[in-house]
Amino acid sequence: xxxxxxxxxxxxxxxxxxxxxxxxxxxxxxxxxxxxxxxxxxxxxxxxxxxxxxxxxxxxxxxxxxxxxxxxxxxxxxxxxxxxxxxxxxxxxxxxxxxxxxxxxxxxxxxxxxxxxxxxxxxxxxxxxxxxxxxxxxxxxxxxxxxxxxxxxxxxxxxxxxxxxxxxxxxxxxxxxxxxxxxxxxxxxxxxxxxxxxxxxxxxxxxxxxxxxxxxxxxxxxxxxxxxxxxxxxxxxxxxxxxxxxxxxxxxxxxxxxxxxxxxxxxxxxxxxxxxxxxxxxxxxxxxxxx
Amino acid sequence: xxxxxxxxxxxxxxxxxxxxxxxxxxxxxxxxxxxxxxxxxxxxxxxxxxxxxxxxxxxxxxxxxxxxxxxxxxxxxxxxxxxxxxxxxxxxxxxxxxxxxxxxxxxxxxxxxxxxxxxxxxxxxxxxxxxxxxxxxxxxxxxxxxxxxxxxxxxxxxxxxxxxxxxxxxxxxxxxxxxxxxxxxxxxxxxxxxxxxxxxxxxxxxxxxxxxxxxxxxxxxxxxxxxxxxxxxxxxxxxxxxxxxxxxxxxxxxxxxxxxxxxxxxxxxxxxxxxxxxxxxxxxxxxxxxxxxxxxxxxxxxxxxxxxxxxxxxxxxxxxxxxxxxxxxxxxxxxxxxxxxxxxxxxxxxxxxxxxxxxxxxxx
Ligand SMILES: Nc1ncnc2c1ncn2[C@@H]1O[C@H](COP(=O)(O)OP(=O)(O)O)[C@@H](O)[C@H]1O
Ligand SMILES: [Mg+2]
Numbered sequence: 001x002x003x004x005x006x007x008x009x010x011x012x013x014x015x016x017x018x019x020x021x022x023x024x025x026x027x028x029x030x031x032x033x034x035x036x037x038x039x040x041x042x043x044x045x046x047x048x049x050x051x052x053x054x055x056x057x058x059x060x061x062x063x064x065x066x067x068x069x070x071x072x073x074x075x076x077x078x079x080x081x082x083x084x085x086x087x088x089x090x091x092x093x094x095x096x097x098x099x100x101x102x103x104x105x106x107x108x109x110x111x112x113x114x115x116x117x118x119x120x121x122x123x124x125x126x127x128x129x130x131x132x133x134x135x136x137x138x139x140x141x142x143x144x145x146x147x148x149x150x151x152x153x154x155x156x157x158x159x160x161x162x163x164x165x166x167x168x169x170x171x172x173x174x175x176x177x178x179x180x181x182x183x184x185x186x187x188x189x190x191x192x193x194x195x196x197x198x199x200x201x202x203x204x205x206x207x208x209x210x211x212x213x214x215x216x217x218x219x220x221x222x223x224x225x226x227x228x229x230x231x232x233x234x235x236x237x238x239x240x241x242x243x244x245x246x247x248x249x250x251x252x253x254x255x256x257x258x259x260x261x262x263x264x265x266x267x268x269x270x271x272x273x274x275x276x277x278x279x280x281x282x283x284x285x286x287x288x289x290x291x
Numbered sequence: 292x293x294x295x296x297x298x299x300x301x302x303x304x305x306x307x308x309x310x311x312x313x314x315x316x317x318x319x320x321x322x323x324x325x326x327x328x329x330x331x332x333x334x335x336x337x338x339x340x341x342x343x344x345x346x347x348x349x350x351x352x353x354x355x356x357x358x359x360x361x362x363x364x365x366x367x368x369x370x371x372x373x374x375x376x377x378x379x380x381x382x383x384x385x386x387x388x389x390x391x392x393x394x395x396x397x398x399x400x401x402x403x404x405x406x407x408x409x410x411x412x413x414x415x416x417x418x419x420x421x422x423x424x425x426x427x428x429x430x431x432x433x434x435x436x437x438x439x440x441x442x443x444x445x446x447x448x449x450x451x452x453x454x455x456x457x458x459x460x461x462x463x464x465x466x467x468x469x470x471x472x473x474x475x476x477x478x479x480x481x482x483x484x485x486x487x488x489x490x491x492x493x494x495x496x497x498x499x500x501x502x503x504x505x506x507x508x509x510x511x512x513x514x515x516x517x518x519x520x521x522x523x524x525x526x527x528x529x530x531x532x533x534x535x536x537x538x539x540x541x542x543x544x545x546x547x548x549x550x551x552x553x554x555x556x557x558x559x560x561x562x563x564x565x566x567x568x569x570x571x572x573x574x575x576x577x578x579x580x581x582x583x584x585x586x587x588x589x590x591x592x593x594x595x596x597x598x599x600x601x602x603x604x605x606x607x608x609x610x611x612x613x614x615x616x617x618x619x620x621x622x623x624x625x626x627x628x629x630x631x632x633x634x635x636x637x638x639x640x641x642x643x644x645x646x647x648x649x650x651x652x653x654x655x
Contacts, residue, residue, distance in 0.1 A: 057545070060549050062545050062548055062549060082553075086551035086553075087551075089549055089550070089551045090551065092549070093549060093550075094545075094546070094549050096542040096545065096546060097542070098542055101541050101542045101543060102542035102543055102545075102546050103543060103546075104543040104547075104560075104561055105300075105301055106300060106301075106302070106564060106565070108298070115547065115550055115552065115560075116550045118550065118551050118552065119551075147298050148298045149298055149299070149300050149301065151301055152298065162546075165546070165550075169550070169551075
């Protein structure tokens with residue numbers, strides 16, 4: 001297994017008492033277990049606010065979390081800090097949702113990519129330019145963009161730059177947090193094609209986060225459905241789409257097909273004790289212990 | 292995809308749109324001239340700030356003339372004779388029989404240019420026997436124009452030094468509070484609020500009262516700068532803290548973090564540079580506060596003391612309406628304060644507007 005998450009929890013305090021413990025918490029990520037094998041893609045779907053971004057950031061340890069373990073390549077990286085963690089981050093990269101805010105507007109493309117070259121300080125300028133040009137070609141941009149500023153690009157082009165930047169350090173795992181959600185449909189499908197090509201070329205593993213089922217379906221081998229910080233169902237992509245078991249997954253699918261707004265459905269209760277049950281063929285679903 | 296346009300940053304774009312605003316460019320030029328005037332005050336002024344002649348108390352302006360009965364004779368002024376009217380009030384009469392040519396690059400009072408090069412050279416002057424008053428004289432017969440130039444050195448530098456100090460404090464306090472948040476933020480912001488809570492002018496007076504009154508002029512000058520900075524830092528700290536709070540949530544900060552950059556590098560490369568571009572406008576808008584603060588202190592006699600000149604203590608002559616009536620030129624320092632303050636405000640406002648599309652793009 002490339003990545004293993006065990007019992008990850010992240011609670012945000014809602015009401016902070018002075019000095020004391022928070023009286024109310026928001027369970028953004030609640031007891032999540034996940035495994036991702038090398039070269040595979042895992043999709044994570046869920047409505048906005050379900051905790052997908054938070055989970056993605058926890059995997060890179062960009063934000064602290066309250067409980068659980070992260071095992072990467074058989075190594076428990078949970079206690080890693082500083083330099084040690086920076087070494088691990090070479091293997092783990094992220095492409096963010098908003099291509100307008102993920103690139104510092106003051107930096108030229110060359111500088112943006114160069115920032116990722118932290119571990120290759122000795123590389124010559126000319127070699128860097130050749131390397132960057134190659135990368136930009138891989139993501140479908142020409143080399144003469146190196147001199148330009150982010151504000152001169154469209155959203156799709158920016159996202160390509162962001163992908164190129166993530167690839168500079170030659171990572172194994174790429175987390176794509178709503179990486180195509182802010183783009184229009186045609187650009188979306190271009191970027192997804194690009195991601196599929198890159199995956200083959202660099203043997204990448206993806207965790208693809210989106211609220212859009214159709215997008216997730218195209219890119220993922222397995223899909224996890226996340227609801228209120230919990231994974232409620234996890235199965236191979238075809239299996240999940242043909243045979244949804246959890247009530248929330250059914251709702252999500254129905255909404256995607258019939259364009260029924262999600263908001264009118266009654267909220268699905270997630271109180272009490274739950275268990276993740278294997279239904280065979282690697283199809284897991286969250287079931288209440290009461291039944 | 293080849294475009295032959297040059298690639299400019301958003302900051303450069305903002306500067307370009309600033310240059311398109313005529314009024315703001317005009318204000319920038321005014322300030323440039325004022326500051327240049329302050330730097331070269333010794334050379335530009337006909338007299339030293341303390342060169343007095345009591346026989347010329349409140350002498351009116353001596354207009355520079357070029358023609359004599361329609362004939363060009365070069366610049367000259369007439370002499371002034373002092374008489375008293377029936378109320379024993381001084382009356383100056385232009386004595387057209389005595390003519391004094393106005394010369395360029397004349398030798399006059401001694402000074403050190405930029406505090407280094409000793410010199411006696413002045414841009415304009417007249418020979419002994421008459422005094423050149425371009426805009427009039429003050430109570431001790433000192434040239435008001437010269438004193439305004441010297442006053443600019445104090446009044447204009449106080450704004451810059453003051454803002455430098457309070458901006459440094461604000462940058463550190465605001466940056467630490469904003470980046471780390473939590474209880475550090477809480478403590479620092481309560482401190483800021485305590486300073487901001489007290490009305491500025493009372494704080495100014497209270498702090499001034501705490502300064503020993505046997506200070507010499509240099510000490511008073513620095514005391515005023517420190518007092519004004521102490522009042523000013525809190526506002527800037529709050530602005531910078533707010534910016535840091537929102538900047539650290541930017542995705543490019545997270546991206547830098549995921550690339551493995553250290554906290555220190557992230558603050559230096561991705562957070563502080565952004566606050567600087569916002570803060571230019573804030574700084575421009577806060578400089579007038581220092582200039583007015585110094586003027587207020589000097590006006591009521593608590594700031595720069597005679598014989599040293601500042602625009603504030605030059606104005607203190609205007610406290611009597613009678614003096615304004617008989618010597619209206621003593622209002623000139625007010626005009627300079629007004630022009631400076633309004634120029635800083637217009638430049639600050641324009642900069643803010645020009646930087647705004649850039650801030651919006653960043654906020655997206
Ligand atoms: N820094 C934070 N402080 C408090 N609550 C947060 C914070 N970040 C996220 N949340 C909350 O956690 C929940 C999950 O957020 P997020 O992970 O962004 O969801 P998603 O990416 O699925 O839309 C949301 O309800 C959000 O309001
Ligand atoms: Mg999200």
